Amino acid sequence: TSQPLDDTSSEALQVLHRVFGYDSFRGEQQDIIETVVGGGDALVLMPTGGGKSLCYQIPALVRSGVGVVISPLIALMQDQVDALTALGVRAGFLNSTQDYEQRREVEQAFLSGDLDLLYLAPERLRVEATTRLLDQGKIALFAIDEAHCVSQWGHDFRPDYLMLSQLHERWPDVPRIALTATATEATHAEIATRLNLKSAKHFVASFDRPNIQYRIVPKDSPQKQLLDLLRTEHAGDAGIVYCLSRNSVEKTATFLTQNGIEAVPYHAGLDSRVRAKNQSRFLREDGLVVVATIAFGMGIDKPDVRFVAHLDLPKSVEGYYQETGRAGRDGLPSTAWLAYGLQDVVQQRKMIDTSEGDAAHRRRLGTHLDAMLALCETVQCRRQQLLAYFGQTGEPCGNCDTCLTPPESWDGTIPAQKLLSTVYRLQHERNQKFGAGQVIDILLGKTTDKVKQFRHDDLTVFGIGTELKDTEWRGVIRQLLAQRLLAVEGDYGTLLLTEDSAEVLGRRRDVMMRREPERAARSSSRSS
Numbered sequence: 262t263s264q265p266l267d268d269t270s271s272e273a274l275q276v277l278h279r280v281f282g283y284d285s286f287r288g289e290q291q292d293i294i295e296t297v298v299g300g301g302d303a304l305v306l307m308p309t310g311g312g313k314s315l316c317y318q319i320p321a322l323v324r325s326g327v328g329v330v331i332s333p334l335i336a337l338m339q340d341q342v343d344a345l346t347a348l349g350v351r352a353g354f355l356n357s358t359q360d361y362e363q364r365r366e367v368e369q370a371f372l373s374g375d376l377d378l379l380y381l382a383p384e385r386l387r388v389e390a391t392t393r394l395l396d397q398g399k400i401a402l403f404a405i406d407e408a409h410c411v412s413q414w415g416h417d418f419r420p421d422y423l424m425l426s427q428l429h430e431r432w433p434d435v436p437r438i439a440l441t442a443t444a445t446e447a448t449h450a451e452i453a454t455r456l457n458l459k460s461a462k463h464f465v466a467s468f469d470r471p472n473i474q475y476r477i478v479p480k481d482s483p484q485k486q487l488l489d490l491l492r493t494e495h496a497g498d499a500g501i502v503y504c505l506s507r508n509s510v511e512k513t514a515t516f517l518t519q520n521g522i523e524a525v526p527y528h529a530g531l532d533s534r535v536r537a538k539n540q541s542r543f544l545r546e547d548g549l550v551v552v553a554t555i556a557f558g559m560g561i562d563k564p565d566v567r568f569v570a571h572l573d574l575p576k577s578v579e580g581y582y583q584e585t586g587r588a589g590r591d592g593l594p595s596t597a598w599l600a601y602g603l604q605d606v607v608q609q610r611k612m613i614d615t616s617e618g619d620a621a622h623r624r625r626l627g628t629h630l631d632a633m634l635a636l637c638e639t640v641q642c643r644r645q646q647l648l649a650y651f652g653q654t655g656e657p658c659g660n661c662d663t664c665l666t667p668p669e670s671w672d673g674t675i676p677a678q679k680l681l682s683t684v685y686r687l688q689h690e691r692n693q694k695f696g697a698g699q700v701i702d703i704l705l706g707k708t709t710d711k712v713k714q715f716r717h718d719d720l721t722v723f724g725i726g727t728e729l730k731d732t733e734w735r736g737v738i739r740q741l742l743a744q745r746l747l748a749v750e751g752d753y754g755t756l757l758l759t760e761d762s763a764e765v766l767g768r769r770r771d772v773m774m775r776r777e778p779e780r781a782a783r784s785s786s787r788s789s
């Protein structure tokens with residue numbers, strides 16, 4: 262460190278008071294700021310709403326020169342610059358949305374030392390003119406926002422981020438601070454390697470968001486379940502509803518509006534002006550609901566989002582954590598609600614099977630999905646499981662559905678054997694594969710047309726599973742999938758045995774299952 266810490270901290274504190282109007286630093290902000298002001302590198306893992314921006318904005322103001330912020334969030338740069346300008350901070354941005362004149366003005370300001378912060382889209386660095394420009398000015402620091410975008414294994418990879426390893430080679434004396442809210446240990450390590458942050462100090466905040474109540478319910482009629490939730494617990498609240506497809510985004514937004522809840526759609530297929538308008542309405546108005554694909558929300562700083570609802574299963578725990586993290590930045594009680602069903606698993610498996618990329622990539626996507634399923638089917642505290650995924654430990658939280666209404670766990674070994682042996686018989690006696698629907702019909706002994714057509718009523722397993730209802734069998738299948746005792750593939754979601762299935766069939770392994778608590782069962786039957 263080149264400056265005595267006392268000076269650094271008092272200057273930083275003054276900037277915090279004078280410019281931002283806050284009394285004190287939060288969490289590790291002060292340590293982080295001191296590190297960067299002193300010329301050191303920092304890698305910051307902090308949940309959404311934790312206060313990452315100040316960690317580079319204050320050092321940029323304290324150090325001489327311009328703080329250069331690399332951010333993939335082009336759509337938000339104008340807002341960020343406006344917000345800083347309102348505080349009297351001199352800020353500008355360079356990205357592809359600007360024309361020549363606008364760009365030149367910012368470049369001029371940069372060169373003449375009239376900027377405190379310059380936001381830069383990563384692809385700008387591919388242009389030689391930009392790097393030459395940076396050479397001609399004085400850089401206080403590089404901030405690499407959304408640093409997980411450098412991770413090829415993660416859920417939000419941006420190829421341009423790989424170039425950021427050059428920053429250190431080209432400007433070795435400029436301190437760098439990389440920040441992200443996505444933080445498995447694997448991503449963490451990858452960021453450090455790929456950004457060449459060998460001597461960086463690591464700051465890992467707790468990822469717990471205690472004011473968010475996590476709830477995961479079995480999906481039966483998702484729109485009605487959602488409406489029920491909004492009417493009973495979130496009337497008049499602002500919130501985000503995530504759907505996987507544009508089509509279901511549109512349908513859900515219309516459905517809510519028709520039922521008296523003001524909702525607007527947001528997805529990549531909309532005209533960019535409509536998208537910008539819906540986004541800014543969401544930020545400015547009270548109590549608006551945005552129904553969106555995951556394209557919405559990265560970097561959105563709206564403190565009073567009271568709920569985040571998922572009508573489809575997110576593809577990974579990291580994605581789920583990030584999306585739900587947009588709720589309750591103001592620290593007030595908020596809800597993260599997810600409805601998921603067997604069809605989600607079938608659909609995502611299909612997407613993985615047909616996705617581009619090599620076998621290793623598909624395996625990785627499969628691992629992400631499995632972790633998400635495990636979170637859905639757990640009988641433990643959701644928060645504990647979520648934090649464990651990020652390598653952090655905690656006590657049962659008392660503020661998630663499994664803590665509030667503990668699900669029973671029951672010995673599902675016999676139903677598991679019945680189901681797996683049905684799949685086995687279809688595969689080995691008949692050389693056939695079927696989806697969940699047909700397998701359940703066989704277990705329940707239903708003589709449907711399809712059962713007659715394939716003479717499935719001749720199978721020895723026909724009708725051996727009448728002790729459970731259709732929906733209960735679906736639960737059994739979901740849980741076998743989550744425990745990798747069963748697999749699903751293809752367009753029709755056909756069921757297959759896995760390597761581990763034999764252990765259950767051979768009675769060498771017991772299978773514990775989760776029984777949905779009464780509360781969930783009641784609310785889903787009320788809404789159907």
Ligand code: ADP
Binds near residue numbers: 283287307309310311
């Ligand atoms: P992140 O980027 O980590 O999601 P932000 O930097 O947007 O979080 O900060 C979240 C909110 O907390 C913002 O409204 C910000 O102004 C506020 N904030 C950050 N640090 C402090 C602090 N030390 N005191 C009070 N408010 C703060």
Ligand code: ZN
Binds near residue numbers: 641644660663664
């Ligand atoms: Zn809990």
